[in-house]
Amino acid sequence: MFVLxxxxxxxxxxxxxxxxxxxxxxxxxxxxxxxxxxxxxxxLNYFAxxxxxxxxxxxxxxxxxxxxxxxxxxxxxxxxxxxKRMQTIYELQLVEGFDMFLIRNLLxxxxxxxxxxxxxxxxxVKDLLRWxxxxxxxxxxxxxxxxxxxxxxxDNVAAEAEDKRYVGDPNYLSVKYxxxxxxxxxxxxxxxxxxxxxFWGRYHKGFDFYSGYVQLNHLGRLKTLVLxxxxxxxxxxxxxxxxxxxxxxxDVMNVLPRNSGLQKSSSTDEYNFLRGIGATVKIGKxxxxxxxxxxLFDGDSTGTAFSYIKTDGLHRTxxxxxxxxxxxxxxxxxxxxxxxxxxxxxxxxxxxxxxRTLEPELKPYNMFFFRGNHQLAGxxxxxxxxxxxxxxxxEAIQSKxxxxxxxxxxxxxxxxxxxxxxxxxxxxxxxxxxxxxxxxGSKVNNEEGFYFGxxxxxxxxxxxxxxADAYSFxxxxxxxxxxxxxxxxxxxxxxxxxxxxxxxxxxxYKQKEKNLTEISITDFTGRxxxxxxxxxxxxxxxxxxxxxxxxxxxxxxxxxxxxxxxWLFSQEVSYVFRxxxxxFNVRCEWFDxxxxxxxxxxxxxxxxYVFSVPMLYxxxxxxxxxxxxxxxxxxxxxxxxxxxxxxxRNTIGSDLELINSNHKTDIHTVVRFQF
Amino acid sequence: xxxxxxxxxxxxxxxxxxxxxxxxxxxGGVSVAQKGEWQHFYNPALLATSDRNAISATxxxxxxxxxxxxxxxxxxxxxxxxxVGASVSRFGYSVxxxxxxxxxxxxxxxxxxxxxxxFNYYSASFSSTMGRKGVVVPQVGLLSExxxxxSVGFCVFNPTCQQLKYRDIVKDIPCVFSLGMQYLFSDGFxxxxxxxxxxxHVCVCRVGFEYRLMPAVVxxxxxxxxxxxxxxxxxxxxxxxxxxxxxxxxxxxxITSVGALQYHF
Numbered sequence: 006m007f008v009l010x011x012x013x014x015x016x017x018x019x020x021x022x023x024x025x026x027x028x029x030x031x032x033x034x035x036x037x038x039x040x041x042x043x044x045x046x047x048x049l050n051y052f053a054x055x056x057x058x059x060x061x062x063x064x065x066x067x068x069x070x071x072x073x074x075x076x077x078x079x080x081x082x083x084x085x086x087x088x089k090r091m092q093t094i095y096e097l098q099l100v101e102g103f104d105m106f107l108i109r110n111l112l113x114x115x116x117x118x119x120x121x122x123x124x125x126x127x128x129x130v131k132d133l134l135r136w137x138x139x140x141x142x143x144x145x146x147x148x149x150x151x152x153x154x155x156x157x158x159x160d161n162v163a164a165e166a167e168d169k170r171y172v173g174d175p176n177y178l179s180v181k182y183x184x185x186x187x188x189x190x191x192x193x194x195x196x197x198x199x200x201x202x203x204f205w206g207r208y209h210k211g212f213d214f215y216s217g218y219v220q221l222n223h224l225g226r227l228k229t230l231v232l233x234x235x236x237x238x239x240x241x242x243x244x245x246x247x248x249x250x251x252x253x254x255x256d257v258m259n260v261l262p263r264n265s266g267l268q269k270s271s272s273t274d275e276y277n278f279l280r281g282i283g284a285t286v287k288i289g290k291x292x293x294x295x296x297x298x299x300x301l302f303d304g305d306s307t308g309t310a311f312s313y314i315k316t317d318g319l320h321r322t323x324x325x326x327x328x329x330x331x332x333x334x335x336x337x338x339x340x341x342x343x344x345x346x347x348x349x350x351x352x353x354x355x356x357x358x359x360x361r362t363l364e365p366e367l368k369p370y371n372m373f374f375f376r377g378n379h380q381l382a383g384x385x386x387x388x389x390x391x392x393x394x395x396x397x398x399x400e401a402i403q404s405k406x407x408x409x410x411x412x413x414x415x416x417x418x419x420x421x422x423x424x425x426x427x428x429x430x431x432x433x434x435x436x437x438x439x440x441x442x443x444x445x446g447s448k449v450n451n452e453e454g455f456y457f458g459x460x461x462x463x464x465x466x467x468x469x470x471x472x473a474d475a476y477s478f479x480x481x482x483x484x485x486x487x488x489x490x491x492x493x494x495x496x497x498x499x500x501x502x503x504x505x506x507x508x509x510x511x512x513x514y515k516q517k518e519k520n521l522t523e524i525s526i527t528d529f530t531g532r533x534x535x536x537x538x539x540x541x542x543x544x545x546x547x548x549x550x551x552x553x554x555x556x557x558x559x560x561x562x563x564x565x566x567x568x569x570x571x572w573l574f575s576q577e578v579s580y581v582f583r584x585x586x587x588x589f590n591v592r593c594e595w596f597d598x599x600x601x602x603x604x605x606x607x608x609x610x611x612x613x614y615v616f617s618v619p620m621l622y623x624x625x626x627x628x629x630x631x632x633x634x635x636x637x638x639x640x641x642x643x644x645x646x647x648x649x650x651x652x653x654r655n656t657i658g659s660d661l662e663l664i665n666s667n668h669k670t671d672i673h674t675v676v677r678f679q680f
Numbered sequence: 681x682x683x684x685x686x687x688x689x690x691x692x693x694x695x696x697x698x699x700x701x702x703x704x705x706x707x708g709g710v711s712v713a714q715k716g717e718w719q720h721f722y723n724p725a726l727l728a729t730s731d732r733n734a735i736s737a738t739x740x741x742x743x744x745x746x747x748x749x750x751x752x753x754x755x756x757x758x759x760x761x762x763x764v765g766a767s768v769s770r771f772g773y774s775v776x777x778x779x780x781x782x783x784x785x786x787x788x789x790x791x792x793x794x795x796x797x798x799f800n801y802y803s804a805s806f807s808s809t810m811g812r813k814g815v816v817v818p819q820v821g822l823l824s825e826x827x828x829x830x831s832v833g834f835c836v837f838n839p840t841c842q843q844l845k846y847r848d849i850v851k852d853i854p855c856v857f858s859l860g861m862q863y864l865f866s867d868g869f870x871x872x873x874x875x876x877x878x879x880x881h882v883c884v885c886r887v888g889f890e891y892r893l894m895p896a897v898v899x900x901x902x903x904x905x906x907x908x909x910x911x912x913x914x915x916x917x918x919x920x921x922x923x924x925x926x927x928x929x930x931x932x933x934x935i936t937s938v939g940a941l942q943y944h945f
Contacts, residue, residue, distance in 0.1 A: 392893065418869035418891040426901055426912075455910040455929070457903055459889070461871070463863075471887070475908040477931050490931040492908040516907060 275318025571603025707888025708902025
């Protein structure tokens, strides 16, 4: 009955947004940076309109639903194999490890249809065009209040030349076009200009960032062919993995990145992608992938060396423009993988060459960081099942010395319990430019740690998740001038008493070390900790009207300072009109977190392809209104207005980002046309 | 010597609730609510839940330092009236040593109440010239099976806050309250939780899972904190012998291992 009620509760598009919100909230439960979920949103939007037939699907297709863990995909495929076919969608409840929380996320994207043979032949151009979907979306945004960087001066040109003024206007603008026909072809173009960047003028003409891609799948032996901007996700991320991975989140079991291979990059992220060509060939039970990339990125090069890589993609000042595209990087890599029933083995090699030598300014904490212009890294990853255990891992080395290992297992001793344990050791000399693996630090080096998590369904309607991660850093880190240790833990209880009410409690605790700032002659490190408690409840009065409330309290303390407290309360209302093709949600929140350590991150739904987790600290409040209007079946418009206001300050930001006001208003709009 | 004393000072959250007895070899160091699994110096009520005579030897290697190792011996005899057990443990080196011996009595009254008491004698030898001095330390334990698969255990060690006083030396023996739970998801899988509160110290939370891989082999994973210390162990049964081993890793001090050999007859 639960399945039916959830399935009928909302429109598919609305469901997609809700599911993305849930996933994003899970992901950001433990992170403090913005994540780019463009690929996930692309796939979910596509599957919301082109649902997956569970009786005629494959592992590769199900892997695009990133909220499904490998274990859950295996269990679903095993169920389908054993039962031959699903008779009804209610059978999802019979799949091992599928609970109401998961089924609710899955329903908008799947259906139970007829069984059939998988279409492995590449269709004709006529069929591709006939079944293909085109989409054009235009996104614009700006901050209403004027920032210091946009204030006119008596001599704007001189001010811009001295980096005292942005060269462009305060509007953000992006255009995306995509064409997708089933899982066979995916084509897209992206143009983007950030706020402050010049669209047409003396410094620049046109968009600041362009991206394009063509991806073909299942072209004979060729499993995948990607041209243009692409991502290569192999192994567990010790060698190369630009796509976002779950890491530590409330989805405690889904800790590892998906080994999704080569795929297009449709994101507006201006750093985290490859640009070139990649292909995967299937040979029996093996797959062989190769890719080549040549792209330019920003850096502060002087002569033949540069000291850092600029990854934000912002070119708002003359200095930014001078640093633009200064370093060329060439990446050549490959992966070989072999899969039999319960065993998977993969080998990845990546060779990265830079046109100039990376020479960061030598500091004690970075003395083992990568320096040079050539790096070769290789990794061996595995995965196998042994009874109820699934073991996995990756071992990697790099040419400049250093190694990294990541090994673990998951086990479901009974259907109501899932456990995961993970051990990682990244030596201080291991610093691979394209690595992105499970880690507490921002880089995959100088770290050792144990992660242990479990997920339990003790009684009906309840789900308890918890994890604990203990780690140590054998060498110094930025702002930590000694080897240090730390740990963090999370305990969350989810409760869905009825189809209308849903709630969770979440406790987090984190303890790390950092330099004690008040000591200026010699850096001494000290312990600091942060504990937070969050309660969230959602009440759906009916299918169209939903109320959501959130309360969070946190406490930050350190060895030298007395504890400080922060809190947040928020109330959200969502409504879907019955007769109008209009839906909206409005939220108001109040916070008091005077100390920066007490800052609170609160995820909020935004327009498509925007992922917003504002950082709230100080005293004040925030509200936003977000609406979607389907003008026709093909044309939809989103508008979001959000404002943060402070009671404890008269200015916001600093330097060119300074706003001489105690409030800041963001306006976002998206127009999407599908045909 | 200084190093050893320093190490003891660093143990803000040891695996064992009392320094001079070996740590529990169960997942996460839990010890108060496992039915049928009595361990020396932990909840004496558990003695009444085992139905076979047993003799066991335990060795703990703390941070792989010989001087910090602890040895223990125990046996238990269940009878229809009372279950009786005795244990002895030793910690120390040439110039300093501690002995701990205890006799336990336990009885199950009904499903909801199993009770045990233990009378321990703690003695310490501070040097060859100063001799040995001891004190009696009581211990009380309870176990209740609230519902068929859920048991709750409680144990208090040294509720009278006994101290060892010898000349100018006053050695505090910790007063420990432990509350734990055992939940059986199935015959082969159990979830264990425990809270230990040492008087005047921070509360320690323990969580562990025990999974019977095959009839003769169990694996155990868990952890306790703060700060979080993971544990990993296993048990193997061969005839009447039972061999358990458990490892844990302190983030700074390194690995501690506990091995226990039991014989049931």
